[in-house]
Amino acid sequence: AQSVTQPDIHITVSEGASLELRCNYSYGATPYLFWYVQSPGQGLQLLLKYFSGDTLVQGIKGFEAEFKRSQSSFNLRKPSVHWSDAAEYFCAEAIGSNYKLTFGKGTLLTVNP
Amino acid sequence: DTGVSQNPRHKITKRGQNVTFRCDPISEHNRLYWYRQTLGQGPEFLTYFQNEAQLEKSRLLSDRFSAERPKGSFSTLEIQRTEQGDSAMYLCASSDRGNSPLHFGNGTRLTVT
Numbered sequence: 766a767q768s769v770t771q772p773d774i775h776i777t778v779s780e781g782a783s784l785e786l787r788c789n790y791s792y793g794a795t796p797y798l799f800w801y802v803q804s805p806g807q808g809l810q811l812l813l814k815y816f817s818g819d820t821l822v823q824g825i826k827g828f829e830a831e832f833k834r835s836q837s838s839f840n841l842r843k844p845s846v847h848w849s850d851a852a853e854y855f856c857a858e859a860i861g862s863n864y865k866l867t868f869g870k871g872t873l874l875t876v877n878p
Numbered sequence: 879d880t881g882v883s884q885n886p887r888h889k890i891t892k893r894g895q896n897v898t899f900r901c902d903p904i905s906e907h908n909r910l911y912w913y914r915q916t917l918g919q920g921p922e923f924l925t926y927f928q929n930e931a932q933l934e935k936s937r938l939l940s941d942r943f944s945a946e947r948p949k950g951s952f953s954t955l956e957i958q959r960t961e962q963g964d965s966a967m968y969l970c971a972s973s974d975r976g977n978s979p980l981h982f983g984n985g986t987r988l989t990v991t
Contacts, residue, residue: 806987808982809921809982810982811979811981855921864909865911868920868921870919871919
């Protein structure tokens with residue numbers, strides 16, 4: 766069955782430090798991959814997406830992600846974290862024309878001042 | 879683009895009661911999705927509409943759950959004879975074509991007492 770794994774349940778970083786959130790997908794063919802961010806009590810906001818082409822994709826709020834087929838990974842990165850980045854981050858994969866998303870369990874990011 | 883709107887934001891109900899949630903997608907979007915998110919988990923797919931046609935339902939959607947999208951505009955999700963296990967955030971999302979990312983609403987949080 767299709768699955769998305771986010772190995773880190775909770776990550777704490779200091780403001781200004783770099784960030785990498787890990788994501789592994791399971792589908793063998795070319796997946797559609799996404800990162801979403803969710804603030805408490807809110808819906809999900811799309812940070813970035815990968816369909817094909819350049820394996821390094823840029824998103825909003827200074828985030829980027831790199832698709833590595835050999836590792837089945839799509840890790841999210843940011844060079845310098847801001848306090849406002851504290852939220853929960855979800856990696857997701859879509860297969861097929863109905864665009865049904867399978868989400869990972871999320872990584873909660875805490876930013877220390 | 880006024881975004882995806884969900885009502886109510888919060889619903890508290892007693893076990894055994896019926897509840898109905900409404901989702902208004904972005905106006906030109908013909909695809910509409912319902913997801914359920916429980917504490918500590920990523921969203922899980924429930925069902926998907928293209929225009930007024932319900933094209934896929936998850937096995938998570940028991941026969942107590944029914945979703946409609948009359949006229950291909952807003953959608954309703956009804957849960958009959960609610961159970962405590964139905965307590966969750968119910969998220970609605972919409973998109974305008976196959977490769978277009980999903981836009982999520984802020985969700986309806988259901989608490990069954």
